[in-house]
Amino acid sequence: xxxxxxxxxxxxxxxxxxxxxxxxxxxxxxxxxxxxxxxxxxxxxxxxxxxxxxxxxxxxxxxxxxxxxxxxxxxxxxxxxxxxxxxxxxxxxxxxxxxxxxxxxxxxxxxxxxxxxxxxxxxxxxxxxxxxxxxxxxxxxxxxxxxxxxxxxxxxx
Amino acid sequence: xxxxxxxxxxxxxxxxxxxxxxxxxxxxxxxxxxxxxxxxxxxxxxxxxxxxxxxxxxxxxxxxxxxxxxxxxxxxxxxxxxxxxxxxxxxxxxxxxxxxxxxxxxxxxxxxxxxxxxxxxxxxxxxxxxxxxxxxxxxxxxxxxxxxxxxxxxxxxxxxxxxxxxxxxxxxxxxxxxxxxxxxxxxxxxxxxxxxxxxxxxxxxxxxxxxxxxxxxxxxxxxxxxxxxxxxxxxxxxxxxxxxxxxxxxxxxxxxxxxxxxxxxxxxxxxxxxxxxxxxxxxxxxxxxxxxxxxxxxxxxxxxxxxxxxxxxxxxxxxxxxxxxxxxxxxxxxxxxxxxxxxxxxxxxxxxxxxxxxxxxxxxxxxxxxxxxxxxxxxxxxxxxxxxxxxxxxxxxxxxxxxxxxxxxxxxxxxxxxxxxxxxxxxxxxxxxxxxxxxxxxxxxxxxxxxxxxxxxxxxxxxxxxxxxxxxxxxxxxxxxxxxxxxxxxxxxxxxxxxxxxxxxxxxxxxxxxxxxxxxxxxxxxxxxxxxxxxxxxxxxxxxxxxxxxxxxxxxxxxxxxxxxxxxxxxxxxxxxxxxxxxxxxxxxxxxxxxxxxxxxxxxxxxxxxxxxxxxxxxxxxxxxxxxxxxxxxxxxxxxxxxxxxxxxxxxxxxxxxxxxxxxxxxxxxxxxxxxxxxxxxxxxxxxxxxxxxxxxxxxxxxxxxxxxxxxxxxxxxxxxxxxxxxxxxxxxxxxxxxxxxxxxxxxxxxxxxxxxxxxxxxxxxxxxxxxxxxxxxxxxxxxxxxxxxxxxxxxx
Numbered sequence: 001x002x003x004x005x006x007x008x009x010x011x012x013x014x015x016x017x018x019x020x021x022x023x024x025x026x027x028x029x030x031x032x033x034x035x036x037x038x039x040x041x042x043x044x045x046x047x048x049x050x051x052x053x054x055x056x057x058x059x060x061x062x063x064x065x066x067x068x069x070x071x072x073x074x075x076x077x078x079x080x081x082x083x084x085x086x087x088x089x090x091x092x093x094x095x096x097x098x099x100x101x102x103x104x105x106x107x108x109x110x111x112x113x114x115x116x117x118x119x120x121x122x123x124x125x126x127x128x129x130x131x132x133x134x135x136x137x138x139x140x141x142x143x144x145x146x147x148x149x150x151x152x153x154x155x156x157x
Numbered sequence: 158x159x160x161x162x163x164x165x166x167x168x169x170x171x172x173x174x175x176x177x178x179x180x181x182x183x184x185x186x187x188x189x190x191x192x193x194x195x196x197x198x199x200x201x202x203x204x205x206x207x208x209x210x211x212x213x214x215x216x217x218x219x220x221x222x223x224x225x226x227x228x229x230x231x232x233x234x235x236x237x238x239x240x241x242x243x244x245x246x247x248x249x250x251x252x253x254x255x256x257x258x259x260x261x262x263x264x265x266x267x268x269x270x271x272x273x274x275x276x277x278x279x280x281x282x283x284x285x286x287x288x289x290x291x292x293x294x295x296x297x298x299x300x301x302x303x304x305x306x307x308x309x310x311x312x313x314x315x316x317x318x319x320x321x322x323x324x325x326x327x328x329x330x331x332x333x334x335x336x337x338x339x340x341x342x343x344x345x346x347x348x349x350x351x352x353x354x355x356x357x358x359x360x361x362x363x364x365x366x367x368x369x370x371x372x373x374x375x376x377x378x379x380x381x382x383x384x385x386x387x388x389x390x391x392x393x394x395x396x397x398x399x400x401x402x403x404x405x406x407x408x409x410x411x412x413x414x415x416x417x418x419x420x421x422x423x424x425x426x427x428x429x430x431x432x433x434x435x436x437x438x439x440x441x442x443x444x445x446x447x448x449x450x451x452x453x454x455x456x457x458x459x460x461x462x463x464x465x466x467x468x469x470x471x472x473x474x475x476x477x478x479x480x481x482x483x484x485x486x487x488x489x490x491x492x493x494x495x496x497x498x499x500x501x502x503x504x505x506x507x508x509x510x511x512x513x514x515x516x517x518x519x520x521x522x523x524x525x526x527x528x529x530x531x532x533x534x535x536x537x538x539x540x541x542x543x544x545x546x547x548x549x550x551x552x553x554x555x556x557x558x559x560x561x562x563x564x565x566x567x568x569x570x571x572x573x574x575x576x577x578x579x580x581x582x583x584x585x586x587x588x589x590x591x592x593x594x595x596x597x598x599x600x601x602x603x604x605x606x607x608x609x610x611x612x613x614x615x616x617x618x619x620x621x622x623x624x625x626x627x628x629x630x631x632x633x634x635x636x637x638x639x640x641x642x643x644x645x646x647x648x649x650x651x652x653x654x655x656x657x658x659x660x661x662x663x664x665x666x667x668x669x670x671x672x673x674x675x676x677x678x679x680x681x682x683x684x685x686x687x688x689x690x691x692x693x694x695x696x697x698x699x700x701x702x703x704x705x706x707x708x709x710x711x712x713x714x715x716x717x718x719x720x721x722x723x724x725x726x727x728x729x730x731x732x733x734x735x736x737x738x739x740x741x742x743x744x745x746x747x748x749x750x751x752x753x754x755x756x757x758x759x760x761x762x763x764x765x766x767x768x769x770x771x772x773x774x775x776x777x778x779x780x781x782x783x784x785x786x787x788x789x790x791x792x793x794x795x796x797x798x799x800x801x802x803x804x805x806x807x808x809x810x811x812x813x814x815x816x817x818x819x820x821x822x823x824x825x826x827x828x829x830x831x832x833x834x835x836x837x838x839x840x841x842x843x844x845x846x847x848x849x850x851x852x853x854x855x856x857x858x859x860x861x862x863x864x865x866x867x868x869x870x871x872x873x874x875x876x877x878x879x880x881x882x883x884x885x886x887x888x889x890x891x892x893x894x895x896x897x898x899x900x901x902x903x904x905x906x907x908x909x910x911x912x913x914x915x916x917x918x919x920x921x922x923x924x925x926x927x928x929x930x931x932x933x934x935x936x937x938x939x940x941x942x943x944x945x946x947x948x949x950x951x952x953x954x
Binding site for chain 1: 171172174175176177178179180181182183185187188190285286360361362363364365413414415416418445447448449669670671672836837839840841843844845846847848871872873877878879880881883885886909
């Protein structure tokens with residue numbers, strides 16, 4: 001049995017017939033072909049699959065694609081506008097907030113929500129808010145710096 | 158080589174690989190989609206140890222969408238996965254007490270499953286869902302047999318392989334046993350003896366292992382995309398040892414790889430099975446590990462149980478060190494497993510100290526667990542942990558300051574050679590210099606005053622030091638060959654100058670987070686005096702790169718970088734011949750200055766790099782007898798290892814009521830020789846510290862010894878460090894260039910991991926020292942373990 005789903009991803013309308021058990025993250029990666037959203041675990045710990053759905057950061061591995069029917073979704077591929085990097089993307093580049101790059105899309109999407117909730121976050125707030133996202137390369141030091149950099153840039157706008 | 162302000166070498170330049178990663182356009186193996194793709198799911202043992210009485214695949218084969226199901230019995234003519242490190246007396250390998258038992262490791266086991274997750278069959282289908290569903294329908298008749306997983310119970314446990322030596326895989330020793338015995342009998346010597354357990358870890362690269370194998374029937378070519386730190390090594394091992402297929406018809410590509418930390422060095426069952434199966438079904442196959450599979454099958458790290466003894470004079474000189482270690486190798490011998498607890502461990506037990514005598518004995522054991530191999534640091538963290546913990550225990554026994562005891566025993570500053578008692582020769586070092594710098598940054602006196610004041614309020618603060626050394630720039634081929642390595646450990650580097658003066662660099666090193674595309678471009682642009690934008694770096698493809706031993710053992714800059722440097726020298730030498738011809742001068746009068754070939758001291762008589770490269774490819778006006786083209790390849794085989802060192806300090810606070818440990822401050826002073834990109838080196842130090850702190854406080858792969866089940870088989874159970882568990886780090890460095898290579902670089906990938914674990918544990922012990930605690934024998938120092946330690950100390954146990 002397949003069910004129809006329709007949603008808007010990065011401003012584009014997409015619709016497919018999918019198995020009800022298909023996870024949203026696999027729909028995004030395999031069906032739609034946006035592979036920037038990653039799968040790093042199978043227990044919703046790592047956060048590499050974090051996307052924005054209807055304005056909220058969610059782990060795309062915790063939802064079925066059919067649950068996102070009608071949703072508006074932004075993935076890492078949709079964050080830069082007209083070729084201009086989002087300040088968080090820029091911050092990760094400026095402050096060396098990534099090494100292997102695998103956790104990075106999820107980190108950036110989680111950081112977006114973080115800065116919407118806390119525009120001027122302390123280091124403690126940043127670290128606490130990132131507890132749903134794992135990184136094995138950076139020891140988080142430069143991820144914190146990257147988000148602080150982005151917060152400053154976004155406040156200056 | 159001096160590092161100056163106006164040079165690209167030594168500058169923190171933003172990484173050129175980042176734009177694709179921050180916009181979601183990296184190219185990882187699991188991102189790959191090919192026409193006609195099929196998907197693999199492996200059937201694995203749920204038992205730690207079980208005989209396979211039969212496998213019924215009929216229902217799985219009948220499942221809709223299934224293309225093929227294979228078991229080990231179908232893989233006729235396929236050999237065992239090789240172990241690339243030998244330890245046998247007849248090969249004159251030093252230190253062998255009992256020969257290594259070279260046990261087979263079949264890609265799909267068909268007689269006995271020897272650990273939870275051991276693969277027995279593969280199902281290949283048109284979709285991942287169909288493959289996974291059908292794998293559930295493979296019916297295996299298991300006959301469970303008793304298992305053993307604990308390191309210290311292995312020798313007496315149920316026999317895992319049919320070898321006469323039972324579960325003892327090898328015995329090995331290094332150092333001078335008689336001199337060490339004598340040192341312990343020195344009149345007035347103070348001795349300390351401690352049990353030191355270095356627990357099993359899982360690397361946990363964020364990208365799970367994956368492969369795509371595509372066999373092309375028309376050409377007989379096989380392409381394997383795989384999460385590898387060393388694609389040429391993967392190709393060689395798979396072609397020559399396991400599948401017996403022609404190496405030149407196989408292309409292995411390691412594209413963007415999401416972290417490795419050692420776990421992606423090795424040749425694994427799944428990539429071999431998929432490569433073999435693609436030849437059978439003549440369609441591409443993709444397999445990506447679930448995290449659960451990663452925990453069960455990625456090579457684990459560490460897992461040592463050690464009894465260590467230290468003898469000191471009353472004045473605090475280290476007279477002798479005696480170490481007896483049992484190293485758990487798991488159920489099979491992973492690619493480099495025997496090297497890790499022997500030549501990468503015993504040879505580092507001299508540390509940064511002038512020690513009177515050293516003797517180490519290692520027993521490698523088989524257990525019903527996932528194979529153990531190199532994990533970030535590989536043997537060196539275990540050695541550093543033993544030594545730095547024992548030095549602190551010695552200081553406690555002598556009631557001496559731990560920093561002071563270290564200072565009393567440092568090897569004095571040197572460059573060139575220091576022969577240790579454990580078979581290696583250090584290249585250069587200034588160990589007191591690193592500790593001096595640390596003390597400046599850290600302000601030790603102030604901390605001790607704070608600690609005293611805190612204690613009066615009932616708060617438990619502690620500081621821990623670690624003055625470490627590590628061996629990297631792995632490795633001189635002849636040396637490792639004599640020690641049992643099946644491979645040479647040189648590196649290749651090609652510099653291809655195009656007619657327009659643009660440059661493509663092909664390196665056998667592989668970047669899976671290290672930023673080679675940036676650092677190697679910096680190195681080349683700096684050397685040729687051209688903009689970085691004119692340099693592209695290619696890595697991770699056997700189809701493009703001459704050869705490569707890959708990235709591990711902090712070897713990329715020192716070995717891979719030097720190979721590139723050698724090719725740059727050849728390019729410039731050839732360029733001088735061309736420039737001399739164009740300038741009508743003698744080649745010996747030509748020098749290369751900032752991107753120009755010029756007559757020595759006469760900048761007006763010069764020809765730019767781009768004109769020389771164009772002439773090399775349009776050789777109309779050209780030296781007689783000189784080959785056209787400007788394209789050079791070099792292989793660099795280092796003359797020695799390089800030995801980075803440093804001094805780390807960690808401050809912790811322990812909650813007396815709960816035992817919870819918080820890292821309050823962390824200061825790292827590292828000496829990795831010259832630094833190409835400080836931002837990147839600092840980043841690697843940060844990540845290394847986090848992994849070492851993770852081992853000290855939270856991480857550990859736990860097996861239940863009765864059932865043999867892996868209790869920490871997911872990220873829900875294995876405690877990965879999170880952002881709010883770790884502090885901001887203070888990093889600094891001293892610079893002692895190595896004389897081993899022309900770049901003066903030593904290696905920076907593993908220092909943080911090696912140094913930090915003992916610093917943290919020493920800090921916790923220091924915090925509890927007021928209660929009479931001088932040691933905690935096992936990690937991680939979870940709140941529970943620390944609380945129990947506090948309770949035992951209070952009860953006077």
